[in-house]
Amino acid sequence: MKKKSLILIPLMIIILIFLIIVNKGSSTKLVREELNNTQNNKSESILVESTPKEQKASMQEKKEEKPQLVNLDDKAILSLINSAQESFFKVTRGVKALDDRYGMLSEEFNSPEKLQKYLDLYWTKNAAEDIIKFIGAKYINNKYCIILGDASEFDILNGKILKKKQDKDTIYLTIRAYWFDEAENKNFELKFENNKWLVDYFEGSFGVIGESKEIKSTEVTPERAVQIVLELTADKSENTAAFDREEVRDGVKYYVIQVFDNMPTHTAARGWYFVNSKDGIVYEWDLASDKLNLIKKKK
Secondary structure, eight states: OHHHHHHHHHHHHHHHHHHHHHHHHHHHHHHHHHHHHHHHHHHHHHHHHHHHHHHHHHHHHHHHOOOOOOOOOHHHHHHHHHHHHHHHHHHHHSEEESSSSEEEEOGGGOSHHHHHHHHTTTBOHHHHHHHHHHTTOEEETTEEEEEOOOOOOOEEEEEEEEEEEEETTEEEEEEEEEETTEEEEEEEEEEEETTEEEEEEEEETTEEESOOSSSOOOOOOHHHHHHHHHHHHOSSSOEEEEEEEEEEETTEEEEEEEEEEEOSSOEEEEEEEEEETTTOOEEEEETTTTEEEEOOOOO
16 A cells, blocks of 8 residues: 555656646747737737828828929910910900990800800919909999900010920910010910919010019009100100009009190190009090000000
8 A cells, every 4th residue: 555655646746747837838828829919909009000191191192193294385385375365355355335434245254154264264263363353344234344445465476485484383484575566575474273284474465464473573663654654655745744643443553644745835734644553554544435545655
């Protein structure tokens, strides 16, 4: 009996050691599984957290993508600017006089929506808005009307591009164009808008459309307005011009200048002139009709 007990003791020790080893292995396995699960959860958490950021970045990149600019040669540039000029005169000349100052637009342009849609073919949004303001478009007695005016086109198609500079989505131009028999250098700017090139700044015979991004604003002063009028009205008589007042018509500020003829014994009033403070364009004021008539520059 004693001998049998001695045999069982080592056997029990062996079994105990075996159980300890097995339990230790299981614990290690559980710890490893728990660690792996924790790491997987962290990875999934990181993935979930990063996905919206990645999506946002992707959306931002798509949002910042710009359309491919279309290259324009000189002929295409002159054609576009000429078409924009023609669109202005198509609108302003196809009117039926309502009174001495306003005329009704043709059926093609007899609403703000129709006029805007047509101008959008050649002009940027800002330039089109400036044109609508410039021509004084508004309803009068339920008729869509504009201010009556008289101006002539520049010959742009036969003009010559003297300067051309492109800065991203804007092209800056100086073009020598002809007005009657006179050659004049005028500035223009094109902008890539709505996937096409449009006119954003235009110096025409009728005035300036848009705001230049390159040319600094040099508003005409009353003193300069007097000089401009004297240059246009000078002839054999000795003229004197005087600044009278500022006047705003249809959102445009003018300097009103009176011109006198100096006679040997007295001074005689010769006429009244309105000078656009923005571009220096001069109009003779017809007092009888209260109309402003564009003056052609003297050579």
